[in-house]
Amino acid sequence: MTRNIIAVILGLLVLTGCQGDNQMGKPELRIAAASSLTGVMKQIETDFESQTDIQLTMNFGSSGTLAQQIEQGAPSDIYISASEYWMKEASDNGMMDEKSIASVMANRxxxxxxxxxxxxxxxxxxxxxxxxxxxxxxxxxxxxxxxxxxxxxxxxxxxxxxxxxxxxxxxxxxxxxxxxxxxxxxxxxxxxxxxxxxxxxxxxxxxHTAIIYPAGIVKESKQKEAAEEFLQYIHSEEAKQTIKEFGFEQ
Missing domain, CATH: 3.40.190.10 (Periplasmic binding protein-like II)
Incomplete structure (x- = not known):
């Protein structure tokens, strides 16, 4: 009886340990996105997480405020601005991986x-x-x-x-x-x-200047591979359809 109880306890400990490893091993991608993207990004978050083992954490705010937060060291992996101006500011200040920057949608x-x-x-x-x-x-x-x-x-x-x-x-x-x-x-x-x-x-x-939403990887990101995977997804046909449904243009 005692041996059986010990075996059960050990089994539970192993399961708990495995679950912890899975949770700890799941990449977390922190995305700083313009507040006007709240609805569409929450839907993209749901769709993306259902297809990958990457967990997204969203931080919404004005593009200028987000750029300032990133410059001040706020942990972020991807920055999506509601204007090319603020993305250029972030890039010129050395905060962005310039090669990763590309437009993901437009607005009116x-x-x-x-x-x-x-x-x-x-x-x-x-x-x-x-x-x-x-x-x-x-x-x-x-x-x-x-x-x-x-x-x-x-x-x-x-x-x-x-x-x-x-x-x-x-x-x-x-x-x-x-x-x-x-x-x-x-x-x-x-x-x-x-x-x-x-x-x-x-x-x-x-x-007015064109309303373009550029996205790019923050240079200090520790999740470059996951960030690249997300950017690939947001350019996919599935994501483009979601973007259109929320009233944005390509």
Missing amino acids: LVLAVNDSSDIVLKKLTTDAVSQIAIGDPKSVPAGMYAKQALESLGLWKDIQGKLVYGKNAQQVAAYVESGNVDTGFVYQSDMIKSNKLRAADEVNKDH
């Missing part, structure tokens, strides 16, 4: 409302609009694109007193959804994941 900028109002771009300077939400142009690409467009249209100086700044693209969308502002500049992809937002006017892409 729209003027959004949460009701049936007839607000359009040319009405932003009128009394019909009192508050306009945009991302902080200093760190939020959506805000940078919005500022470029407003300057190109000759509206920027006249709406300064109406601007409400968001810390990332998701916060701007939330401001518009809640009705705390009359309108705001968000991405086309935000229309897909919200049943409260309506595109009141589309911003002509000629009025």
Whole structure:
């Protein structure tokens, strides 16, 4: 009897040890991604993990904030920016493996409302609009694109007193959804994941730099092989279909 009990205990210890080895041996890939990618990246995370033994950990934020975090030593393996500007900043500062950087998707900028109002771009300077939400142009690409467009249209100086700044693209969308502002500049992809937002006017892409999402491997990553595998997946036909379903373009 005693021998049987000892055998069972030893067996459980072996199983526990094996499970620990499997868990410890599973590569963890830390991805710093623009907040506008939250929905699509969570789906890609689910799909990728179901096909590999790699565990993904997501860190969402404004592209500028993420770049600063990486520069300050925040552990990251892959950086996906909502603008080529912030990826170039990260690369120029020696933080990225330049050969790994490539565009993974694109987007469009729209003027959004949460009701049936007839607000359009040319009405932003009128009394019909009192508050306009945009991302902080200093760190939020959506805000940078919005500022470029407003300057190109000759509206920027006249709406300064109406601007409400968001810390990332998701916060701007939330401001518009809640009705705390009359309108705001968000991405086309935000229309897909919200049943409260309506595109009141589309911003002509000629009025701002192209909205490109580049991805690349952080130079200090200790998981280069896993990172390369993930980048291969995000360029796959399966991932491209997911990207399209979430309102992004190729």
